[in-house]
Amino acid sequence: MATAKVKLRSDGSYQEVPITGEDKPQVTQEVKDGWQNIVNLIASFADVRAGLIMEITKESMHVFMMSENESNPYKAGGNDYLCHGLYCETVIGTDSEFSVVDARKLEAWKDNPDMDIDMISYHGLPIKWPDGEFFGTICVLDDKPMDLTENQQHLLREFRASLEKDLQLLVEKNK
Numbered sequence: 112m113a114t115a116k117v118k119l120r121s122d123g124s125y126q127e128v129p130i131t132g133e134d135k136p137q138v139t140q141e142v143k144d145g146w147q148n149i150v151n152l153i154a155s156f157a158d159v160r161a162g163l164i165m166e167i168t169k170e171s172m173h174v175f176m177m178s179e180n181e182s183n184p185y186k187a188g189g190n191d192y193l194c195h196g197l198y199c200e201t202v203i204g205t206d207s208e209f210s211v212v213d214a215r216k217l218e219a220w221k222d223n224p225d226m227d228i229d230m231i232s233y234h235g236l237p238i239k240w241p242d243g244e245f246f247g248t249i250c251v252l253d254d255k256p257m258d259l260t261e262n263q264q265h266l267l268r269e270f271r272a273s274l275e276k277d278l279q280l281l282v283e284k285n286k
Contacts, residue, residue, distance in 0.1 A: 113244070115169050117204040120196030120219050126204040129244045130167050136285040138175075142277050146176045149249075149270045154178035157263050159253040161185055161230065164238070164274070165199050166247040172199045175247060184228045195224050198233040199248045208268075210234045213256040225252065232257035234264070236271045241279045249274060 113132045116125050138146075146164055154162030155178075162178035163185060171190040177183055191197055202209045211233045214220035225233070234257065235250030249271050251257070259267070 113169065115167055115193055117167075117200035118194045118196045119201055119204045120223060121201065125194065128167075128203050128206075130169065131240065131244055131246055135240060135244070136281045138277075138281065142281065143176065145277065146274065147179070149273065150176050150178045151180070153249070153251055153267060153270055154180050154183070156266055157234075157251045157257070157259060159232075159251045159257060161252040163250050163252070164247060165250065167193075167199075167203060167245050172197055172247070184230070191224055197224055198252075199235055199250060202235045202237050202248045202250070203245050206237055208234075208236045208264075210259070212258045229254040231255070234259050234267065236267060238271060238274050238278070241275075241282055246274075246278060 113130050114127050115130045116127055118125055150162040150164055160182045163174060164176040166173045166175040171192050174185050174187055174189040177185050177187055193200060211220055214223060214226060214231045230252040232253045233250060235248045238246040238249055240246055
């Protein structure tokens with residue numbers, strides 16, 4: 112089983128987590144096209160600078176898909192190394208939805224790596240393969256305080272469910 116080590120910034124601890132193994136199929140272009148629509152929609156609906164699908168690898172969080180709005184500061188294919196206490200590391204390390212309304216006001220988060228590009232707010236959820244291995248996260252980030260409404264959070268959860276269904280279908284098709 113492939114694993115990665117992630118840092119939980121809130122308490123400084125590290126977690127070893129299962130990640131996409133070699134037995135997993137590649138995400139097809141057809142699926143990527145659908146995922147592109149999802150990140151564009153979530154960025155628009157949440158009115159944020161960035162909607163992302165991040166993929167976890169042994170060493171990094173990789174920008175797998177990014178919203179195509181002009182204000183998005185992330186680059187397709189960009190990487191940020193693990194164990195720096197990224198927002199997405201906490202999502203994966205705790206296997207739960209996670210939100211930071213304004214990192215500038217939180218001691219544990221005020222110097223996180225995304226602050227370098229003024230991404231002070233975050234909301235994300237884990238994306239998992241059917242066997243429980245982590246693919247990555249779906250998340251939104253902004254340069255202003257962000258407190259998603261219940262409807263926005265619900266939509267993000269529904270999009271995550273759709274992504275995980277796509278991963279399940281890829282696995283079934285691959286058998």
